[in-house]
Amino acid sequence: MGTMPVNVGGIFVFLSVCLISFTPLCHGGNILVFPLDGSHWVNMKILLEELHARGHSITVIRSSTSWYIAEKSPLYTSITIQMDVGLENFFDVYLNEQMRAQREGASALTFFKLTKDFLSMISQAHSLWCDALVQIFNDENMVRGLIESQYDLVLTDPAIASGVVLAKYLKLPMVLNVRWITSGEGHSAIAPSPLSYIPMPGSGLTDKMDFMERVKNLFFYSILVLQQKFMVGPSYDAICKKYIKGGCEIISLLQEADIWLFRSDFVFEFPRPTMPNVVYIGGFQCKPAQPLPADLEAFVQSSGEHGVIIMTLGTLVNALPKEISEEIASIFAKMPQKVIWRHKGVHPSTLGNNTLIVDWMPQKDLLGHPQTKVFVAHGGTNGVQEAIYHGVPVLGIPLFFDQYDNLLRLQARGAGKIIQLGDVNRDSFEQGLMEVLHQESYRQNMQRLSRLHRDQPISPMDQAIFWVEYVMRHKGASHLRTEAYKMPWYSYYCLDVLLVLMTPALVLLLSVLASCRFLSCRSSRKTKDKQH
Known part of the structure; x- marks a missing residue:
């Protein structure tokens, strides 16, 4: 017997109609x-x-x-x-x-x-x-x-x-x-x-x-x-x-x-x-990483087994105070890793050959690159969530607003470390960077957060x-x-209910106390009368 021809186009149209029929309709609003x-x-x-x-x-x-x-x-x-x-x-x-x-x-x-x-x-x-x-x-x-x-x-x-x-x-x-x-x-x-x-x-x-x-x-x-x-x-x-x-x-x-x-x-x-x-x-806002521009990809790949450190302070701050930038640059210069640093203004004099200064960086794509080892960041909500999505541990330098609180949530879960701006110097920055780079628990904890974040039905x-x-x-x-x-605040906390319920009990208690006082005074007067 011959086989029936399969109408692939017809099946595709039928399945498409079925899918559309099960999708909630919402015309352009x-x-x-x-x-x-x-x-x-x-x-x-x-x-x-x-x-x-x-x-x-x-x-x-x-x-x-x-x-x-x-x-x-x-x-x-x-x-x-x-x-x-x-x-x-x-x-x-x-x-x-x-x-x-x-x-x-x-x-x-x-x-x-x-x-x-x-x-x-x-x-x-x-x-x-x-x-x-x-x-x-x-x-x-x-x-x-x-x-x-x-x-x-x-x-x-x-x-x-x-x-x-x-x-x-x-x-x-x-x-x-x-x-x-x-x-x-x-x-x-x-x-x-x-x-x-x-x-x-x-x-x-x-x-x-x-x-x-x-x-x-x-x-x-x-x-x-x-x-x-x-x-x-x-x-x-x-x-x-x-x-x-x-x-x-x-x-x-x-x-x-x-x-x-x-x-x-x-x-x-x-x-x-x-x-x-x-x-x-x-x-x-997080998405899988896209390929980097050719020149940036070449720089990243030149890091070899050591990988890359990326640093940015978000949209509001172009650069840290000069003395801090000098100290951070000197530590970066000592590292075997390559560094990509979003920094505007005068370049630090201590800058090393391994550090690339940029006015803008494709942050999401760099965080999603397998060569990226540590994210040095200010702790803005967007950057923290993108670091979680891509599983990159964070060395945080909070500056203002909610940034310290954001980084504290990572630190409490063992996925990041905080250095206060007032404490940043050569020693503290090097110690913090080495800790996040080489203690494997930071990366493991952040990747665990990444798995939890991605494991959603929608x-x-x-x-x-x-x-x-x-x-x-x-x-x-x-x-x-x-x-x-x-509701007014007193109704929200049921203070009016509490007041109504307590009033009879309070009246009864005061009545009993008054009665006891009356009987006590009366008994005292009778005793005095007998003595006289």
Whole structure:
């Protein structure tokens, strides 16, 4: 008997139709994006690239002084808000002062001064964007355009909360691309956060705290509360009172968000309580390494069995103070490894022939290269997550913001080592570098974290896109949102219930005491009468 001919094309079409029928449909949506500049934009842009690739229309609100967010882009159309001062100016002044203070030595006075400067800088940044928000609300044509555009949702970074207020004003569903909010870490606004084992940002603590460390943790929590109450909240609350019917508080608006795309995961983060509408997308920007440019690949391969060390301080800092750069360069010059160092400005005089200075490096591709042995980094979230993804141990020199806390999480898991900027010299840097290079436990622990991070049923990026489209399909996700944000603080902690339950018991106790006192006094008077 002859065999039946196989219609390969027909089978392919049939399977394709089947696959499409099982895929949740989401026609191209219309998304309004209110991002934060700097390294936060690097994360947001990666998410926008994927949303654009899947057919969504994107509009980005940016400032006229933005130093990263381009006005023209194939990914999005932009709405530019005029601003006289850019946030970059604030950061430059603060960063230089922070590095200088760390080198001069830590003291209580220095700590309070840096804290004051930091809070002042943050307060000014919020005030700038609150002014920009007022500018939007007072521009009738812009407001009309935003309403007529019929956006499906607002995607925003809540470290600056102008996008949160705008979403409320436009009555649109809201998705947060988040790790930080207006004051502190995102979880603290929506999930129970016991101070006994959840370290506050800036505290430099882990989830294992003794009594004095818990006291310190309470102190840092108090700073965040005061910052929100007196330095950040009033600017937004005034706008809410004027432009939002019924008024509102910024923390309550954050708690109303439909989905929190959280740029972290529990491979990196300490275990803690969470909520149903929090989706963990830590490492969503990570991808397998691509081939290096030919000249860079040749340099890497020339390292032979010794491998390569790479060093970068992220997007905000071009170079360390000159004396530190000189000392680091002298140690690199002694190493048998080749070194690729992102460093702008004057080259250190102690630079060795084994060190390649670059203005920019393909960080992801270098971290994924098998010749890379150690990553010397400042501890920014992006770099730490990429190091985890590729399994490269980290020697960290934290400079400011959340960097020490990020590196501490690696150090607590034996995957990295921290050197404080004030302690960096030839001896400490050489000792730290040799330890991370030659103690195999660092690489083993980091590769274990890498395996845990990669072992997920759905990639972080696919999760992020799914939940953005989920909110568009269902016009929100209120069923995943706790009702706690509608409760006053005394109801949240059941203090009113406790007061009502304790009142009868207290009345009864006072009645018994009064009766006993009355009977005692009466008995005492009778005794005195008999004696007389």
